[in-house]
Every structure is written in C-alpha cells, then in structure tokens.
Amino acid sequence: MNNNKVVQWIDTRLPIFTFMRHALKEYPTPKNLNFLWNTGSLAGITLLIMIITGITLAMHYCPDPEDAFQSVERIMRDVNYGWLIRYIHMNGASFFFVLVYIHIFRGMYYGSYKSPRELLWILGVVIFLMMMATAFMGYVLPWGQMSFWGAKVITNLFSAIPIVGDTIVHWLLGGPTVGAPTLNRFFALHYLLPFGIVAIVCLHMVALHQFGSNNPSGVDPKHPSEQIPFHPYYTVKDLLGLSIYLFVFAFVVFFAPNFFGEPENYNPANSMVTPVHIVPEWYFLPFYAILRSIPSKLGGVMGMFGAVFVLFLLPWLDRSRVRSATFRPLYRPLFWVFVLNSIVLGWIGSQPPEGIYLIIGRGATAYYFFHFFVLLPLLSVIEKPLPVPDSITLYLDQKKRAV
Numbered sequence: 001m002n003n004n005k006v007v008q009w010i011d012t013r014l015p016i017f018t019f020m021r022h023a024l025k026e027y028p029t030p031k032n033l034n035f036l037w038n039t040g041s042l043a044g045i046t047l048l049i050m051i052i053t054g055i056t057l058a059m060h061y062c063p064d065p066e067d068a069f070q071s072v073e074r075i076m077r078d079v080n081y082g083w084l085i086r087y088i089h090m091n092g093a094s095f096f097f098v099l100v101y102i103h104i105f106r107g108m109y110y111g112s113y114k115s116p117r118e119l120l121w122i123l124g125v126v127i128f129l130m131m132m133a134t135a136f137m138g139y140v141l142p143w144g145q146m147s148f149w150g151a152k153v154i155t156n157l158f159s160a161i162p163i164v165g166d167t168i169v170h171w172l173l174g175g176p177t178v179g180a181p182t183l184n185r186f187f188a189l190h191y192l193l194p195f196g197i198v199a200i201v202c203l204h205m206v207a208l209h210q211f212g213s214n215n216p217s218g219v220d221p222k223h224p225s226e227q228i229p230f231h232p233y234y235t236v237k238d239l240l241g242l243s244i245y246l247f248v249f250a251f252v253v254f255f256a257p258n259f260f261g262e263p264e265n266y267n268p269a270n271s272m273v274t275p276v277h278i279v280p281e282w283y284f285l286p287f288y289a290i291l292r293s294i295p296s297k298l299g300g301v302m303g304m305f306g307a308v309f310v311l312f313l314l315p316w317l318d319r320s321r322v323r324s325a326t327f328r329p330l331y332r333p334l335f336w337v338f339v340l341n342s343i344v345l346g347w348i349g350s351q352p353p354e355g356i357y358l359i360i361g362r363g364a365t366a367y368y369f370f371h372f373f374v375l376l377p378l379l380s381v382i383e384k385p386l387p388v389p390d391s392i393t394l395y396l397d398q399k400k401r402a403v
C-alpha cells in the first residue's frame, strides 16, 4: 500500500490506485512472452498519438468542400508545426495498421483466439472494423482526388444491396452524391469513432486480464514460478520496444512522410475528372482485391465484408485443441501460406483488375476463404499435433536443448 496520505485517502473511496497496481504492476504474466507481445501496448500508444494529433488538426480543419483542401494546405504551411502534426497523423494511421496486422497474425499463429479467449478476440475484430471505418472516413477529409473518388467508389458499393441499396447510399452520403453533407458527417464520425475504439480497447483489456496473456508455447502457466510481475519486467520490455518503434516512426515522418501516400491526393477533388487508377490506402488493398475479384457487384461486396467477418468465426472454425502453431506440423506451414496469400492479395489490390492480375486475384481470393472454411476445420480432424509439453518450464527446457 502506498504511504502517501492523499493517495490513501483517494484510494479508500475510489480504488483507482489499487486497480492500477493490479493491472500494471503485480499483474502476473507468462515469463516467456516474445517481442510480438509488444504490439498490443504499441497499438494502444499509437491510438493515443492519433487522438491527440487528430484533435489538434481538427482545430484548424474546415469540413466544407469549398475550404477542406485549402485548410489542410494551411495546416501544412501556416500553422506552427502543422506539417509535423499532420505527418504524424497521416503516417500514424499506417503504423497503426502495421501493428494491428502483426497483432492479428500473432494471435493466429499462437492460437490466442482459442478458448477461453474467444471474446477477447471478438472484441479485437470489432476494434479492427472500427479502425477501418475511421481510416476510410479520415482519408476523405483532405478532399483530394483520391479522397473524393475513394468515397464515391466505396459508398456506391452499398447500392449492390437488393431493393434498399440506393436508399442506403443516399442515406450514407446525406444526398444524391458525395458532397458537403457527406464531408460533414464523415468529419463528425471520424472524430467520434476513435473514442468508441478506446472504449472497446478497455473491454479488450478486461477480457485479457480475466485469463491473462497466452504465450508462445500456448500452454497455460501451471506454477507461480512460470509467471513474472508485469512491472518491471514487461514495462521495461515495452519501453525498449517503444523506443525502437518511435525511432522508425520518426524516421518515416521526417525523411519519407509521403512514402505511404498517394500523389494524386495532392490534387483538389474534382467531380469532372476521374483518376486513372482509384486505389485505396495500402491497408485496404487485400480487401479491395477480393472486392474486384468476384465478378458480380453484390458478390464482391459480400466477399469483401465476409473476409473481415470470417474472423469472428475463427475460434469455432479451428477446433484443434492445441493452441500454438509450434506444435502443429500442418497448420504451421499453412499459416505462412495464408500470410503470403494475404500479401499477394494486397499486391493485386494495387494493380488494375485485368488479365493475369484478375486471374491471380481470383485464385488468392478463393484460397483466402478455402483457408478458413475448408483447411482449418479439416486440420482440426486430420492433424496429429507434436507432443505438447506439460508446462512452460518444460517447453523452455525443450527449446534450450534444441539449440
């Protein structure tokens, strides 16, 4: 207990200090977490950076088609350090997605979505969906060519829904086409949604702390000696990860701030000139590839959304009792094939939908769903896992002997 009288007085009435001590200091954590477990805290810090820079940008931004593009230029040129705040926010979105993609793939490799962490995983997928909505609406705000045409293409997809499609598009846009009401509501929602993400991240943390972190062995800790307190061990490890991450982040912000960007978006929106290639930001490319690979509009839309929604089902599609891919001789290579296939989808999303690209895109789309709906349930039945050690200590002994 803290000796400070003020802290004690507050804590007796509102036990926030006790809560923080349990969650950030004593919290027993498996002793063998690797650096992939840094991605959660890094994503949390990036979310905070995005909110702070976003609020600052909003103080100077004008959500009106007449002013939006110019107001962003003003931020870049006239607002003190406006260029820095904008570049941090712009690149922060990309870094956020890099982290969350690694976080998701890590969960897939080590089976972190399996019982009893299904709800933790589902909350993660909800966060992912909210991030996508937030990023999509944020990209519309600078009102460049890609902002405008991206908004047009994506919102128009909803018109594929039978009977009510056109009404939904009208309702989303606030009018017959992308215009002032669209920009205004996208700004309002882009400001609001990140706070919703914060709320779901809090639930994500509650669910995490219920059973504690999984670990590379996938075996639950059996003995207190297999766990270490979060502080100082993981606070220090997280700080080391954070310094390396911030170094790379700062490097991109200062030396290659437009690396992830699209030059076309430095042209003001023009409803009379359609860009030659309309491409979304890199983090949407795999889903964009799926959308364009399916030769019917409704099918493409269902495929694109289905590709995210299938993640909700993952804990029930993969019935293997073994969590970590380390002990799954068939799943492990297939996991890497799935990663490769996702990268191929991303590449295809950046290419025109014709010729060989269309063929590869169709194959990769089919494989994406084949992985979830055929391979995973099948592996649960036919795979013979390697012997799983009884405890984390035995797992680490085994690893040491193998080296």
Ligand code: HEM
Pocket (backbone or CB within 6 Å): 036, 037, 038, 039, 040, 041, 043, 044, 045, 047, 100, 103, 104, 107, 110, 112, 113, 117, 120, 121, 123, 124, 125, 127, 128, 197, 201, 204, 208, 212, 213, 214, 215, 311
């Ligand atoms: C704003 C985005 C997110 C934040 C801030 C966040 C935060 C965290 C943190 C701090 C942890 C504990 C540290 C760690 O395991 O890395 C964690 C664990 C976890 N997260 Fe997330 N997360 C986010 C998104 C997601 C998404 C999109 C998914 C999945 C679709 C997900 C699934 C999980 C799972 C399964 C765990 C437990 C991992 C384990 O114990 O092995 N998270 N998250």
